[in-house]
Amino acid sequence: MVLADLTAGAVEDAQQRAVTRPLAEVERAALSRQPARDALAALAPADRVKIIAEVKRASPSRGDLASIPDPAHQASLYEQGGASAISVLTEGRRFKGSLADLEAVTTAVSLPVLRKDFIATPYQVLEARASGADLVLLIVAALEQPLLAELHALVLELGMTPLVETHSADEVSRAADIGARLVGVNARDLSTFELDRDLFGRVADRIPADAIKVAESAVLAPADVAHYRAAGADVVLIGEALVTGDPVATLGAFLAAGAPTEGESA
Numbered sequence: 001m002v003l004a005d006l007t008a009g010a011v012e013d014a015q016q017r018a019v020t021r022p023l024a025e026v027e028r029a030a031l032s033r034q035p036a037r038d039a040l041a042a043l044a045p046a047d048r049v050k051i052i053a054e055v056k057r058a059s060p061s062r063g064d065l066a067s068i069p070d071p072a073h074q075a076s077l078y079e080q081g082g083a084s085a086i087s088v089l090t091e092g093r094r095f096k097g098s099l100a101d102l103e104a105v106t107t108a109v110s111l112p113v114l115r116k117d118f119i120a121t122p123y124q125v126l127e128a129r130a131s132g133a134d135l136v137l138l139i140v141a142a143l144e145q146p147l148l149a150e151l152h153a154l155v156l157e158l159g160m161t162p163l164v165e166t167h168s169a170d171e172v173s174r175a176a177d178i179g180a181r182l183v184g185v186n187a188r189d190l191s192t193f194e195l196d197r198d199l200f201g202r203v204a205d206r207i208p209a210d211a212i213k214v215a216e217s218a219v220l221a222p223a224d225v226a227h228y229r230a231a232g233a234d235v236v237l238i239g240e241a242l243v244t245g246d247p248v249a250t251l252g253a254f255l256a257a258g259a260p261t262e263g264e265s266a
């Protein structure tokens with residue numbers, strides 16, 4: 001199972017880092033950071049769709065996407081283009097990211113920043129905060145419910161916001177059960193890599209009314225943003241389409257497609 005392998009690899013890499021940087025040290029670093037930026041406020045539902053723009057060099061499904069020699073610069077362009085938050089892939093093996101990328105991005109922008117990785121241990125959550133993350137991705141399919149609840153609580157305790165990622169109605173229920181306030185639905189199944197842009201629309205009504213709804217993946221054109229908006233998304237998370245070309249212009253087109261249409265009462 002691909003998701004299990006990705007998670008096992010990420011946990012193994014974290015264990016390796018823990019050899020030279022023990023948990024107590026990472027905890028101290030995490031607690032000495034400036035407080036996390038308020039992601040729920042930044043992503044609060046508005047009349048138009050908000051965008052989380054992602055720094056991603058490669059992925060197991062798409063291979064190499066862009067070299068992104070300067071992730072801080074890339075993130076600055078996203079901020080300039082009107083993104084509401086930034087996502088940074090920190091997984092090294094298949095996505096070619098790192099915690100250094102995350103740290104560089106949080107320094108360069110004033111937006112909340114998500115650590116996008118395969119998180120399954122408290123150590124990885126502490127590392128996220130120690131590197132300046134404001135949000136942490138938790139993938140429901142990768143975690144047993146008690147561990148999901150434990151990590152969710154730890155993210156909150158550290159003042160960060162968990163983005164709880166789901167792939168089915170059942171997983172949305174599990175997110176609701178732990179009181180998730182920011183729920184993502186990923187169009188890409190992380191085990192088969194199959195894309196289903198309509199999954200969000202099928203499960204959106206299961207997301208608790210007080211949670212922010214995030215549609216993740218498969219936005220390649222402005223029409224895809226409009227599609228997700230019509231299906232009830234408050235926020236879309238976009239990677240691939242932003243890492244090449246002119247991200248400021250692309251974001252402008254995506255934001256326009258997520259705005260209310262003429263005649264529509266906001």
Ligand SMILES: O=P(O)(O)OC[C@@H](O)[C@@H](O)c1c[nH]c2ccccc12
Pocket residue numbers: 054056116117165186216217218219237238239240241
């Ligand atoms: O590049 P896309 O199709 O715009 O997708 C972005 C984002 O949703 C995707 O990178 C993603 C969603 N969930 C993840 C979990 C792990 C790694 C990556 C992801």
